[in-house]
Amino acid sequence: MKFTVKKISLFASIFSLSWVLMSVNATEQTSSNGDTTNKTNQALSKVQLQIVEQEKSIKQTSNKRSSLENQLRNDDISIAKIVKAMIKTQDDFQDTEQTLKELAQEKITLTHKKQQQEKVLAQQLRAAYTSGHHDYIKLLLNQQSPASVERTVTYYKYLNDARIKEIDQFQIVLSDLLAVTTQHQEQAKKLNTIKQQQAEQKIVFQNTKQERKNTIRALNKELLGSKQLLAQLVAEEQNLVVALQRIAALAQQSTELVGLKKLKRKLSWPVKGKISHSFGSRKQGYLKWKGILLAAPVGKQVKAIHNGTVLFSDWLKGYGLVTVLDHGAGYMSLYGYNQALLKSVGDRVETGEPIALVGQSGGQSQSGLYFEIRSDGQAVNPKAWFK
The missing domain is CATH 1.10.287 (Helix Hairpins)
Structure with a gap:
């Protein structure tokens, strides 16, 4: 649950209403019924007005954040077009x-x-x-x-x-x-x-x-606290899961590709770079990394780890410009944070073929490649597949 400063303020307003009502009840023994009713109505009106204002403010903040996220998407896509x-x-x-x-x-x-x-x-x-x-x-x-x-x-x-x-x-x-x-x-x-x-x-x-x-x-100003950031990351991860589920449904239509099961310790990395975050390491709160983050300079070529078909090539909230390849037999590889995508949905790619350029899309502060391997929709440790 998100506890923003404005929501806490809203709860405080409701609490103040309760306190006022209790105070009014306590003074009923010494005040006339008319005075008590007036005070109660005034206090109630005041708090109700505060609630309306807080709700309006929360809605404005939500709209602003949504607008900024859309702007980030547009910026990333514009940069990709310019680079190409x-x-x-x-x-x-x-x-x-x-x-x-x-x-x-x-x-x-x-x-x-x-x-x-x-x-x-x-x-x-x-x-x-x-x-x-x-x-x-x-x-x-x-x-x-x-x-x-x-x-x-x-x-x-x-x-x-x-x-x-x-x-x-x-x-x-x-x-x-x-x-x-x-x-x-x-x-x-x-x-x-x-x-x-x-x-x-x-x-x-x-x-x-x-x-x-x-x-x-x-956007970072809007994400003030760690709870907000955690909630944001949870939402982004859920978006990825939903997107991959849709992609997996499409991947089932392919029968030509044989998967990655027999290729452990045989594949080359999609890009050369230092591992900034490992699979399974702590991301934020209880969240863990479902893939690995490879530090690499902007513009460096990202290469397909094995032959496959492009199932997804678009911007995804939290992950920027993403390409997903279907390798068959339930195996998929995901390449995120890219500066530009070089392939379109439906394209067949060969092992080592450039499919994207390293970037920092999706709001990342540092350039690099976010990479995942999934088997039947479940994230697995990518390191097991590389030489």
Whole structure:
């Protein structure tokens, strides 16, 4: 049961009403009935007003907390979208940069080829100018036989065809060089645009992160006492149980996957990091950790421990952005507190395939991965499965 400051104040108001009524009864022996009735009515009205005000205040607090939780969810989802957009932008940047390098190299090759062809054409033009057209006619007239004339004509035709071919190739090189130069300029513009997008995305990312910090700070103010925090954690754990029950019902439809039973001490960790909280250790009050918390930097890849199907990929109160994989035979693995989810419901994933990025969603103060393994809906110690 939640005992907030405002509820305690409400109980105090009711207690004060009882005390007033007792006091009034005690004075009835020495006061007139009219005075007693007036005092009683006044005291009753006062306490009733206090009760109404306290109930209104409690409702406002509850609404405020609910609003802050929704805001936290929106902040986490916004950050996830921005991060995925930044990843895509970075991929585009690398692709464009590689294209620019290839175009630059092609431009160098074509320029060199153009220079060589210019030299060949220049030599041919000088040779043609030196020999002159009249020498060609004289050479024909000096031939003593038709066969000699035919050979001379063929020779000059060959030279002329060779020049025409060189000119055609030169024009092709010029055309290719122009096209490559244009592409290079376009890719350079694209690269500048991508750089601008990256700068804008970073600004939005930082602003959203700050909004998230403010939301968490406001939420923490609402959770004043350890009893409130315990109640909050109990509610969050119950939400997870309900969600996993729904997911387990869907998982029963899969018959292809064989589970994790035979894979103990054979799997790799979903992310490398120090264990901050172990399975079964005290969480808050009587609550214990149903999984493990691995400390890891924001943005690090979270990998599937084994092949499976994505059953859940969404935000869950208390656990942030969560991915749940079905491994068959009643086995599931859960990955929480993520910065971004890389897979959607229904996707098939292979062992070691990236499925998320480490984060601190769900209101966490430190980055890391919350990880669970469940067998037939019951949480089991994940450490038993890893090398």
